[in-house]
Amino acid sequence: HLVRYCIGRFGTNKRCIILDPFCGTGTTPVEAAKHGYPCYGIEANPVAAFASKVKTLNGYDSTVLRSHLGYIEKSMRLSFDNLGLSELKEDLCDLETTLTPVCIKHISSLPDEQRKVIPRGFICPRPLSKVLVVKAILRTIEDKVIRDFFTLALASLVVRVAGNIGFGPEIYRKKPKGDISAISNFVSIAAAMIDDIENNPIAKQATIVKGDSRSIDQCLSRRLLGRIRCVVTSPPYPNEKDYTRSTRLESVLLDFICDKHDLRSIKSGLLRSNSRIY
Known part of the structure; x- marks a missing residue:
């Protein structure tokens, strides 16, 4: 406002x-x-x-986005079932699509250099595996505009659902989540984004x-x-606030940060508001 x-x-x-x-x-x-x-x-x-x-x-086409959301939802379900990450099927998540879903056969582990820059306890193994599977599914989408749209939805899933993090106002670690309902939450987040495009062009x-x-x-x-x-x-606030820490989890999981060098490079481009910035 x-x-x-x-x-x-x-x-x-x-x-x-x-x-x-x-x-x-x-x-x-x-x-x-x-x-x-x-x-x-x-x-x-x-x-x-x-x-x-x-x-x-x-210029987003909401019909195309909804079809791709159906593709992602069905691909998540097939992939999770194949990898032992199954979730309960909910009717509201049974979306229509003309696209043939993909089944991810293998979970690529997070490289050690990326793990090192995620603060300890920010995400548990099973939610992390589900996030990495969704990321692999999104990579199969050829249209970059559509892929980026759903990558933003995945970033929201990481922060709001998958991660053990909260803000108040600084980011902090919350009680560990052994598992999450990734499918229903991702669909809910992405569908709300599509609705917003239609209602607020x-x-x-x-x-x-x-x-x-x-x-x-x-x-x-x-x-x-x-x-x-x-x-x-x-x-930026002139106080002890590390802005990169507030977005660290999604930055790493979506490959905006791949190692400590990337992290330092980003910090050096920010206004210094933290005595431990480098």
């Missing part, structure tokens, strides 16, 4: 370009795009920038740049010089 108010208050007309130099997962770009304002967002955290791009893309696609807003000239074209009239943002 605050972003909507600010855009309405300071975005004088639909030709007014809006900038969010710390756009995070896209609150400002989404509101601007929904109301038809041209908007640019800059974000240094790769998984957050990815989320912003997916959320602000226009993007009027004008935003431009999201993964970069460091301290070097804004490297993030935005020179043709925008003097044309940005409105900045709506929530800057």
